[in-house]
Amino acid sequence: MSRRLLIVEDDAETRDFISKGFSEQGYVVETATSGRDGLYHATDGGFDALILDRMLPEIDGLTLLRSIRAAGISTPVLMLTAMSAVDERVRGLTSGADDYLVKPFSFQELHARIEALLRRPQDQQETQSLTCGDLVMDLERRKATRGTRDLVLTPREFQILEFFLRRKNRVITRTMLLEGIWDYSFDPQTNIVDVHISKLRRELDAPGELPMIQTVRGAGYLLVDKTET
């Protein structure tokens, strides 16, 4: 079943760009150009996720979000904002939203975050171990094995791997990792995240084994579990 997405964005170029991108990914996309229009559509229901621009004509994004929540609609919402990434207020002001993204953004980043939002409920499940193919992670004993091989991981590498295992078959971007693992939203000039991933890969993949974490060009990383999809 294809997933339904509502995009509320007043800038035509951005709106078309996003909606075309999601349509190509197999989503059913509806768009609204103003806050009022957006509220009308949103209360109609039936959407799996909402993308809201922070600045909208008539009713701004925040008010719209509050109205939607007040109407008892708990659909996941991603807020687009033009505010600076390191600004702590971005988090505060978009509270009530399930995620936020700073403009300008790449479509891959937005897509990855929407996918993450759509699968969020699964994360709530309490599990003692996570698996992906021949990779098994014991969360209680803080140990990971691939096949018969014990992996020697630093606490940080363990944390990164767990982050991936909880988001199998989903693209994870570099900013998602920096925020999710280290809790920083600054803008590094070099790709420090890549270096951490390649270090993790060296431990994860023995020579001759299939690489666990794949690079998605222009977007980020992906942990593929062939048994699941």
Place this chain on the structure above:
Amino acid sequence: MLRDARTRLICASVTLSVGVAALVLTFVYVAVTSIIEAETRSVVEAELAGLQDDYQRLGVLGLAAAIERRSKSSDRRDAIYLLADSRGRAIAGNLGAWPPNVKPGGGWVELDLIRTDSEKTVPVAAASLRLRDDERLLVGRDASALRRFDRVLFQSAGWALIGALGLSVLTGWLLTRLIFSRIAEISRTADTIVSGDLGRRIPLRGTGDELDQLSLTLNEMLDRISELVDNLRMTTSSLSHDLRSPLTRLRTQLETLENHAGDADERARLTARAVGEVDRLLKIFNNLTEIARAEARISRRDFTKVDLGALVADGVELYAPVAEDKGLTLTAGGQADAVPGHRQLLMQMLSNLLENALRFAPKSSQVDVTLTQNGPFVELSVADQGPGLPDDFVQTATKPFTTVDQSRADGGSGLGLALVAAVARLHDGEVHLSNTHPGLRVTVCLRRADPPDPRVP
């Protein structure tokens, strides 16, 4: 007229001082005259009682003799006596007859009477009695001396008031001249600044008084403003240069892309390069925004207590694999109290410093991050063993768009250290660069929340 601040101030000062003087003088006048009057009254009443005793003992003739004796006495020239019979005719004393408007025993009176000894009309203050056989007795004092004293006192008070008025006008004028000439000076300086000369400053008297303090504060404010304007001027010109080059490249790439309709590989390569160019532009833009926000102190709203030790540990942990790949040793040392700060911006700052250090450090050398507590400051320093900076560059390195080698291809935007300096200023601190031969040490001083009490050793 009263709109003029100087006139208003003088008026207020005059009103105040003249009012106070008038109040004091009135008080003195009333006190002095009432003391004199009370003394006169008690003397007169004592005499009246004594004469009544004489009357009781010696009869009307004895009393008359006593009055005659007293009224002729030379040391009582101002004393007035009258003994009259029941119909008001004089028996003894220095008055012609009983004054018709005085009721015997009616208390204290003041009136003008003719003295029989000097034949003059004088003001008299007197008390009277009705005696046993209906004779009447009046004892008083000639009040003309008292009236004279009264007049002199009143006149002196008047002169004193006029003097106070003059003096207060003078001091008011001098005082306002003193203050207003300084204000006029400040206002003149402000006018020249408004007309475009940002270099002008208010001259100081060196007295260290409040007006000097105000001038000093205003001058400091002007220094800060002109520094900001200079920065802005330089940033704008550098910005137009630094944005023009990547934008030109981007334009060229897009035009080339248009002409490569068929070749898919070439198209992909060109697109990737164009996206890279846009990303670079965005980084410049983001950096500039952060610098501007930090300079404008907007980000202070997001201040929390930041554990610098944990922040440095995070930074070192984040960059450790990068250092490892280059064969460098990255260490963290020292510790410090938490500072009030912007966690994300401080991390951005540390990241800029670490990226600089890691980029210029030679193979298998060491990069050290150190925290030290220094009085009211916490010092965070990042030291590498690279080539350091040319000496003439050390001072200007934190200005926007300065890079050692303008043509360096891999080089940064020239905003890294500028952002570090802006973040430091946001935290009431500063940045120091020093060549350590070999290497460069960048030290950021950040103000601690609670400076240590200087009284505690």
